[in-house]
Amino acid sequence: MSKILALAAGAVTSAALLYQFKYEIESNTDQIRKNLYNSQYKLEASLPSHLRDEKPKLPTTQLDDRPKLPLPSVSKTEHYVSNRFIPSFKSAWNENVTGIAQYLINFDINETTKSGYNNAKTFVEENLVNNKK
Incomplete structure (x- = not known):
């Protein structure tokens, strides 16, 4: 009986760890995207006016509203x-x-x-x- 209990505990622990890793990867990916967008915005703002677009480019959707695609x-x-x-x-x-x-x-x-x-x-x-x- 103890082997079944150990296997169940291991399965629950590994599932929790996988869920936590998935959450961390998704949040880190979103943070990287936000940093890239902010860097792009700052870079475009630093360009001379004749090279700059009139309106800054915004992402087509909000970063947090974007559907999460599975990571490769x-x-x-x-x-x-x-x-x-x-x-x-x-x-x-x-x-x-x-x-x-x-x-x-x-x-x-x-x-x-x-x-x-x-x-x-x-x-x-x-x-x-x-x-x-």
Whole structure:
């Protein structure tokens, strides 16, 4: 039961961390965009009047209202997980489960018990009986 609890705690923790990283990346990206816009505005304001446009260019939408597009690294990670990691993990899982099932099907309890008994008997005879002589 403790393994299930540990796995659940790990999943919740990793989900929280991923959410926090996503939030930080989005807020940092917005901050960078705002800084770039402010720098562009200051640069255009510093130009001589004959090179400057009459009205400063504003972004087509407000920076915070812009729909958030998935970042390439996040979408690449999602693509990798869904198309490569999960199928390979599933394949490895199925191979291991099939191998364990085959082992259990072919397992001969009588032969294993007999060989274990003979090995234990030989060990006792060699180590304990021979030491008494």
